[in-house]
Amino acid sequence: xxxxxKGTWVEIEQIxxxxxxxxxxxxxxxxKVPYVLRVSGFLVEDAxxxxxxxxxxxxxxxxxxxxxxxxxxxxxxxxNTVPELLTIGTEAEQ
Amino acid sequence: MSRDLxxxxxxxxxxxxxxxxxxxxxQDFIQSPIAFDYERMMRETGFSHDDLVRIQRETKxxxxxxxxxxxxxxxxRKIAGPGKGATILVKDEAANASGSFxxxxxxxxxxxxxIKGYKGMIAATSGNYGAAVxxxxxQRGLKCIIVQEVYDSRGVGQPEIVEKGRACEAxxxxxxxxTVGPExxxxxxxxxxxxxxxxxxxxxxxxxxxxxxxGTEIAEQVRGRYGKDPDAVIITHAGGGNxxxxxxxxxxxxxNDTRVVACSxxxxxxxMASDIDFNRKSFTTGHTGFGVPFATWPDRxxxxxxxxxxxxxxxxxxxxxxGEVFYMTELLTKLEGLERGPAGNISLTAAVALARxxxxxxxxxxxxxxxxxxGKHHNSQLSFARENGIEVRRGDPKENQPGKSxxxxxxxEQVWGxxxxxxxxxxxxxxxxxNILPAAQWSENDLAFLAADVKKTPAWVQQHMADLAK
Numbered sequence: 001x002x003x004x005x006k007g008t009w010v011e012i013e014q015i016x017x018x019x020x021x022x023x024x025x026x027x028x029x030x031x032k033v034p035y036v037l038r039v040s041g042f043l044v045e046d047a048x049x050x051x052x053x054x055x056x057x058x059x060x061x062x063x064x065x066x067x068x069x070x071x072x073x074x075x076x077x078x079x080n081t082v083p084e085l086l087t088i089g090t091e092a093e094q
Numbered sequence: 095m096s097r098d099l100x101x102x103x104x105x106x107x108x109x110x111x112x113x114x115x116x117x118x119x120x121q122d123f124i125q126s127p128i129a130f131d132y133e134r135m136m137r138e139t140g141f142s143h144d145d146l147v148r149i150q151r152e153t154k155x156x157x158x159x160x161x162x163x164x165x166x167x168x169x170x171r172k173i174a175g176p177g178k179g180a181t182i183l184v185k186d187e188a189a190n191a192s193g194s195f196x197x198x199x200x201x202x203x204x205x206x207x208x209i210k211g212y213k214g215m216i217a218a219t220s221g222n223y224g225a226a227v228x229x230x231x232x233q234r235g236l237k238c239i240i241v242q243e244v245y246d247s248r249g250v251g252q253p254e255i256v257e258k259g260r261a262c263e264a265x266x267x268x269x270x271x272x273t274v275g276p277e278x279x280x281x282x283x284x285x286x287x288x289x290x291x292x293x294x295x296x297x298x299x300x301x302x303x304x305x306x307x308x309g310t311e312i313a314e315q316v317r318g319r320y321g322k323d324p325d326a327v328i329i330t331h332a333g334g335g336n337x338x339x340x341x342x343x344x345x346x347x348x349x350n351d352t353r354v355v356a357c358s359x360x361x362x363x364x365x366m367a368s369d370i371d372f373n374r375k376s377f378t379t380g381h382t383g384f385g386v387p388f389a390t391w392p393d394r395x396x397x398x399x400x401x402x403x404x405x406x407x408x409x410x411x412x413x414x415x416x417g418e419v420f421y422m423t424e425l426l427t428k429l430e431g432l433e434r435g436p437a438g439n440i441s442l443t444a445a446v447a448l449a450r451x452x453x454x455x456x457x458x459x460x461x462x463x464x465x466x467x468x469g470k471h472h473n474s475q476l477s478f479a480r481e482n483g484i485e486v487r488r489g490d491p492k493e494n495q496p497g498k499s500x501x502x503x504x505x506x507e508q509v510w511g512x513x514x515x516x517x518x519x520x521x522x523x524x525x526x527x528x529n530i531l532p533a534a535q536w537s538e539n540d541l542a543f544l545a546a547d548v549k550k551t552p553a554w555v556q557q558h559m560a561d562l563a564k
Contacts, residue, residue, distance in 0.1 A: 076469035079477025089428030
C-alpha cells in the first residue's frame, strides 16, 4: 500500500459517540448508528489509508482520526436538468 | 487534567462553558424559571443603532438594495380581484458579504469577539450562518470553526448543505462535518471548551441586534421611495432570529402598523432528528421543523435564554409547500432576472398569496434573498430529490407531500400556501411554559412576561390558563 506523504490535504473520520453513548430520545434509525465526525487538514506525518493519524486543520488545530480521503474535493453540482422547471415564466407556458 | 468528554458530562458543564464563551451571565437577567428581563439583556449588549450600522459597514454588511418586482406584481394583479394586488418589493440580502442576511447576525458577534480579545469564534449551524460567521471572522482576523450537520449515516448530504459547508471552508473556516443528530450541541460545547473561542450562537443578543438594521433599512427605503410605511413585511421563519431582529428594527423606526408575517415551508410529517428523513426534506432551513418548535418554545437553544423570540413580534404565520417555493424561485429568475437561492424565496411565495388579497396601493416587502450556485439551487435540490425516489411533477400544490412528492404549481393562481392558526401556537407556547413551571405557580411578573412573549395581554393568558390544566 502506498504511503500518503506528510503535508497532504486529507480528510479524517472520528467516531464521536458510539450508538450506546448517544443522546436519549433519538428515533430508532438514528440511535442505532454512531455519531461520526469528518474534518479536513494537512497530514502531520506520513501515513497509510485507514490508519490513525494526526492532521493540522486550516486554522492550525491538531486533530486525530482515521485517514479516509486524500485530497477531499467537492463534486456537488446543479444536478440533472429538471424539465418541469424549464417552462415556468415563459411564453410557452402562457 | 483530562475532562470527562461523555455526552452527559459535557452537557452538565453547559452553563460554565456558555458563560466563558459569551461573556454574558444569563443568571443576571433571569427572574424565575419562566421570566427574564429581555429588554435589559438586549440593551446591555452596549451597542446603539448607529454602532450597529458602523460595525456592519466595516465588514461589507447592510445597505442592501430594495427592488420593486414590477413584472411579478403585474402578474399577481392579473389574477387578483378588482382593486387588489399590492406592490411586491424584495430586499436583496444576497448582496451582503457571504450572500445572505445572516452576515448581519454574524457581524456583531465577530466584532464583540474581537474587542473582548477572543482568538476565534465557533458556531453550530447547517445554514448560511456558517458562511456568514466564517466571512466575518476572516475580516476581523479571527479563527473560525463551524460545527455542521452534513451527512446521514451513509455519508450522503443534501447538495445544499454540502455547498454551505464548502462556503465555510472557502472563507477559511475549519468545518467539523457531522452525521445526523441533536448531539451537534454536545460537539459545539466540547469545541468551545477545547479552544476557548467565542460562541457565535445564532441566539445571543449580539446576533439578534445585528438583524435590527434590516428592519430599519426597510422602513427608511420604503418611506424614501413611496412616502409611506410598508403594509406588510414577510419573513422566512426558522429559528426566529430573522423575524425578531427585523420586527424590532421596524418598531424602532416607528412602523407600528406594519403587519409582521412569518412564513415557513410546510414539512409536516418529517422527523428532524431522523437519519432517514434527513435527506428527504429538500429544504435545509426556513421550514416548520424549526419554525414551529422555536416559536412555541424559544429557549430550546444553545444559550440559556434565547434572544430570538418570534411570537413576541409575529402577527400572522403563513405556510407554503415545497413545490410552490421551487415554482416561485424559477419565476423570480425568469420574470425579474434575479437568480436567488430557494430558502430566501419562501417569503416571496407567501407574498404572492398576500399581495393578491391586499389593495393595489399597499406595499408588501419580502425581506430577504440568498445567494445561489451549484448545490444551493432549486434544480440541484429537485434533482437530488428525484434521485432519492421523491416524485417531482407539475400539478396542484395541495397534493404536495413532504418526503414523498413535490408538486410544482402549473400556474401562479395555484400559489396560495395556507395560514397557520397563530393562537394555537400561542397556546402551545403556554403549555410548554407550564411544563417548566405549573401555571398555578406563575407570578404576576411571569404572566406579564408570557403575555409579552405571545403578543397578547396578561388577561388573555389568564383566560387560557384553565385550558392548560387539561
